[in-house]
Amino acid sequence: MRRMLIPALVLFPLLVHAEQWQSSNTQTDVIELFTSEGCxxxxxxxxxxxxxKNRDGVFRTFIPMAFHVDYWNYIGWKDRFASSEYSQRQRRYARDGNISQVYTPGFVINSQEWRPWFRGARNWETSNEQVGNLTADLQGNRLKVYFADKTRNHLHVAYLGMGIETQVKAGENxxxxxxxxxxxxxVTxxxxxxxxxxxxxxxxxxxxxRTALAIWVSPTDSQQVLQAVGGYLE
Incomplete structure (x- = not known):
């Protein structure tokens, strides 16, 4: 009798990419830059x-983020990273008194305007406020986040793009x-x-x-960054 050989089906566990980040109890510095390719x-x-990105502590003690605003798009170059939501974020900082006015480039560090950059400063005063841990656990595309402060807050999760080039063909640049x-x-x-x-x-x-995640928590009635964490996606 002739036997038919049936190949055995071997099941291998699916590999799910996992990342975990945890802040210290001290508030992570968050450096926001409001910018535009049309400026x-x-x-x-x-x-x-x-x-x-070359400094010690990036994504551990400080997290930079560049929000590209859209209010310069009309002068000849449409910034492909610009969003009206990012412009509104800057305008709300102005309304709430965190910054003096809306302009680019504009730096906000720990939710407060930082103008010393224009006078040559390249270091900022770090926060020493004790706000508790923020932990993020990423399994594939499933994210779990825990914050020591159990009051009602907003969680924000942003994808950050690294190593991007743009050849500008119009406008001021x-x-x-x-x-x-x-x-x-x-931003989610x-x-x-x-x-x-x-x-x-x-x-x-x-x-x-490369792509990174920036994760931060703010009160429901404010853009004040309470705590932040993040890192590169590998």
Whole structure:
């Protein structure tokens, strides 16, 4: 009798990519840059933010983020990273008294305007406020976040693009090749009371060499950053 050999089906466990980040009890410094590819004075500020990727403590003691605003798009170059939501974020800082006015480039550190950069400063006063741990556990596209403060807050999760280049063909930066890091590509916001579970959308593809996550918590009635954590996606 002829026997038919049936190949055995071997089941291997699916490998799910996992990342975990945890802040200390001390508030993580958050450096926000409001910028635009249509602004001729912005490239030096963008370059400074990019330089922070080489500093000790990036994503551990401080997290940089570049919010590209859309209010300069009308002058000849449409910034592909710009969002009206990011412009509104800056305007709300102005309304709440955190910054003096809306302008680019504009730095906000720990939710307060930081103008010493324009006078040559490249270091900021770090926070020593004790606010508790923020922990994030990423399994595939499933994110779990825990914050020591169990009051009702908002969780914000942003994809950041690293190593991006743009050849500007119009506007104030016409003919320049601009390089960007820590570019906010997308933000998801969710209310909660110290614990959050969510499914992240796919990271936008803007030609970045690497992608990172920035995760922070703020009160429901304010943009004040209470605590933040993040890191590169490997």
């Amino acid at each position: 001729s004075s912005c490239p030096p500020a963008d370059a400074f933010l990019s330089s922070l 016409r003919g320049k090749t601009l390089t960007h890091d820590f570019v906010v590509l997308d 916001t969710l209310p909660g009371e110290g614990e959050w579970q969510l499914k992240l959308p796919a990271a936008p593809d803007k030609g970045q060499q």
